[in-house]
Amino acid sequence: MKKISVIGATGYAGAELLRLLFMHPEAEVAAMTSESHAGKRIDEVYPHLLGCYDDVLQTMEEAKPILQSSDAVFIALPHGHAMAVGKALQEAGSHAKIIDLGADYRFSDTAVYESWYKVAHTHKDAKRVYGLAEIYRDSIRTASIIGNAGCYTTASILALAPLAKYHLIDMGSVIIDAKSGVSGAGRSPKLGTHFPETYDNFKAYGLPTHRHTPEIEQALTELSGEACVLSFSPHLLPMSRGILATCYATLKDGVDEARVEEAYQSMYGGEYFIRLRGKSFPETKYVRGSNFCDIGWRPDARTKRIVVMSVIDNLVKGAAGQAIQNFNIVCGFDERTGLDCIPVYP
Missing domain, CATH: 3.40.50.720 (NAD(P)-binding Rossmann-like Domain)
Structure with missing residues (x-):
């Protein structure tokens, strides 16, 4: 214990x-x-x-x-x-x-x-290690200080990591359009997250200098070996929990649907907390209250771009659940310990 x-x-x-x-x-x-x-x-x-x-x-x-x-x-x-x-x-x-x-x-x-x-x-x-378990697991095992990945960053990096790692996209073409529930702003009351301001409303914020931008760039640059400079556009949704990140990038010449599928299966096929939905569009309710990240993607042959969608619960996989997953790794426990629960639906 x-x-x-x-x-x-x-x-x-x-x-x-x-x-x-x-x-x-x-x-x-x-x-x-x-x-x-x-x-x-x-x-x-x-x-x-x-x-x-x-x-x-x-x-x-x-x-x-x-x-x-x-x-x-x-x-x-x-x-x-x-x-x-x-x-x-x-x-x-x-x-x-x-x-x-x-x-x-x-x-x-x-x-x-x-x-x-x-x-x-x-x-x-x-001596710190970045705490995104599915990508930095080996470093986390021996770490004394773990910097838990952020909520937007977890959704965005996990969505794009296979494309970056296997060099399937132009790293200068990445655009991330992400939406978060209001709990991501914390519990302290603020005008912008006050109920009458957020209910029945939808807005962008933090453009173009949101602080999660360099965190995403750091991970994608390390994965690809190429400098990544991206556009990140966060939005606030009138709901308590959840993040949906819709990510866009230009595919390199010759990259087809089969290679994209192979990249995601190769990187995440054995990951318990990442559920690959292929061409199916994931929704925030699919992961509510859980440590899962659901990912779907659609290559667009007409524009030579790919659209990748990922969803997480920002308070679980985007914060507390990920922290416990990192705790499990560093302590030598099964990563699912304390986290093996089915999402709450509806």
Whole structure:
């Protein structure tokens, strides 16, 4: 049984971590922190956890001894905070595996992080691994710090990875048009995610400088060996959960439907959490509440382009579920442990 701490337990990703960890037979939550709700029971903040946890939320300072002795620490904080926590834990001699659900440890080049996030990186020498399990599994196994992949990035990278890896597309032609449920914006109230603003509405945002852009470019460049500069257009949908990424790219000469099919089967045929739907269009409800990523594709011979669609639950495969999948890998557990659940439908 591994002793787990969850920092930032009262955000949506933190609460989803607690839901999934409750079902994990090898994990015991020893501490959960919240700076804004310290002193309250977790089921006061999230009534759906009544009867599952009766823990009192602590500040990070109060929980420090438990954090340092934990086997794994999940950090579900906004960007700019995890690197201070990770550095302090390592300097204190903690051997905890650190899994950051934010952006602080996602980039191999901290200068890219600083450029896009406008925050100075204070743990530049951290030996970190990008936490997208299906692509970086071998590196994750021996990692001490894992930068969990983002939600939009998970959907987008998984959609395009086979095309990049097997050199089937022009890497300068990639366009990603993605839509997310409102929970991706976090639990803190904001005008743009206020119910009257989002209900019966559909809008783009963050163009053309959304911070997930360089994360996607980093992975696709590594996979292809060619520099990838892409256009990423995020949109907000009037629903709580789910991401649908529709990705476009120009096929290289001679690439036909059979080669595309072969690439996806070769890369993902043995992956439990990736479900290939071929020419079928995946929908967000197909994966709701689960760690699955469903992918479909359509080559267009007329335009010589390919359209790839992928769907995930942004709070599970896009956050907490992926973090637990990474935890399973680094601990030597079956990746499905605690995550082997059927999506909720409708």
